[in-house]
Amino acid sequence: xxxxxxxxxxxxxxxxxxxxxxxxxxxxxxxxxxxxxxxxxxxxxxxxxxxxxxxxxxxxxxxxxxxxxxxxxxxxxxxxxxxxxxxxxxxxxxxxxxxxxxxxxxxxxxxxxxxxxxxxxxxxxxxxxxxxxxxxxxxxxxxxxxxxxxxxxxxxxxxxxxxxxxxxxxxxxxxxxxxxxxxxxxxxxxxxxxxxxxxxxxxxxxxxxxxxxxxx
Numbered sequence: 001x002x003x004x005x006x007x008x009x010x011x012x013x014x015x016x017x018x019x020x021x022x023x024x025x026x027x028x029x030x031x032x033x034x035x036x037x038x039x040x041x042x043x044x045x046x047x048x049x050x051x052x053x054x055x056x057x058x059x060x061x062x063x064x065x066x067x068x069x070x071x072x073x074x075x076x077x078x079x080x081x082x083x084x085x086x087x088x089x090x091x092x093x094x095x096x097x098x099x100x101x102x103x104x105x106x107x108x109x110x111x112x113x114x115x116x117x118x119x120x121x122x123x124x125x126x127x128x129x130x131x132x133x134x135x136x137x138x139x140x141x142x143x144x145x146x147x148x149x150x151x152x153x154x155x156x157x158x159x160x161x162x163x164x165x166x167x168x169x170x171x172x173x174x175x176x177x178x179x180x181x182x183x184x185x186x187x188x189x190x191x192x193x194x195x196x197x198x199x200x201x202x203x204x205x206x207x208x209x210x211x212x213x214x215x216x
Contacts, residue, residue: 009066009096016058017103021131024051028131044134048141052148055104059149060156066096104149108133108142 024047031043070092079085113133133141 009069010099013062013096013099013103016062017055017107020051020055020058020104021107023054024048025131027051048144049148052104052145053152055145056149056152059100059153062100063097066100067093070096101149101153104145105142108138108145112138112141 027050028043028047031046032040070089074085074089074092077088079088112131116132
């Protein structure tokens with residue numbers, strides 16, 4: 001069941017990557033064949049940038065969904081110790097996240113542009129040319145893809161690590177039954193009346209350390 005779940009997750013990532021490749025081909029074809037011709041010089045850039053942004057959105061959504069699914073599956077496996085639970089959860093998520101994060105980068109670096117054919121004999125699917133690199137090669141697009149995905153993901157991680165726990169902790173304090181007063185005084189009175197263990201109880205829940213390992 002574990003292997004089946006891992007395989008399903010990887011297949012979903014590959015299908016998502018293929019869908020984004022098809023999107024890039026479609027966007028490039030639309031802008032490249034526009035009658036006005038104004039967007040034609042920017043067709044490749046528009047397709048790659050919008051595709052990378054779409055890839056970032058897909059990575060974030062798939063990562064969130066699989067993180068929830070992996071935790072449920074690992075709980076059902078009913079390991080005896082917390083260490084076994086964390087080790088198996090880490091393996092599941094690491095394999096998935098590896099394909100999720102680096103799939104598009106490996107495609108651009110090693111596959112893209114190798115099967116497009118040559119002038120006069122381009123390889124086409126349903127009348128559309130396959131995804132190809134610019135005249136300077138794929139290095140520029142690879143750097144652009146890495147920048148958008150990893151800088152975007154770093155921004156999202158910082159929001160998740162700094163802003164979300166602060167909001168959860170604030171909401172936990174505001175919703176506690178021991179509060180008295182109104183407005184800002186309500187929170188200050190509660191804090192002043194709290195014992196150290198009550199204050200600790202109001203802190204946000206400690207999450208797994210796996211996101212820290214993933215960042216490294």
